[in-house]
Amino acid sequence: MAHDEHGTPVGAAWARLFDRSIGSPAFIDDHTPELTVATTAHVRGRGLGTALLRQLQDAARRAGLQALAxxxxxxxxxxxxxxxxxxxxxHTTAGEYDILVRYLH
Structure with missing residues (x-):
């Protein structure tokens, strides 16, 4: 989670594992978590999404994960x-979405 100077949440990033039965278009396999990054509109373009993404990728790497999707x-x-x-x-496409992968090794 990221907060502004007033303590208001302005962004978050998380990754979680799904199994094939959930039906997520970004499902690659049982060992590749699906990542989400979200920021509020008024902080976009200021590097917050990049910082959240990098922190999550680093945490995933330290946890021994091989990839994120x-x-x-x-x-x-x-x-x-x-x-x-x-x-x-x-990695693939699903409708109007590109399914991306980031290998962490």
């Missing part, structure tokens, strides 16, 4: 840039 809408160019700049690559 996520789904991002093809039209969401700021998010696409963020993930691509951090080394995420396309």
């Amino acid at each position: 996520l789904g991002v809408h093809r039209d969401n160019q700021p998010a696409q840039r963020l993930y691509r700049n951090e080394g995420w690559t396309t």
Whole structure:
């Protein structure tokens, strides 16, 4: 979680494992958590999403995870840039979403 100077939550990042029965389009396998990053509109473009993403990737690496996955809408160019700049690559597509993977080794 990220908070502003007043203690108000302005962003969060998390990853969780799903199994195939959940039906998430970003499901890759039973060992690859699906990542989510969210920030409030008024803090976007200030590096908070990048900081949250990097911290979560580092924590996942320290925990021994091999990869993370996520789904991002093809039209969401700021998010696409963020993930691509951090080394995420396309694994597959699902409807209007690119399913990206980031190998952590």
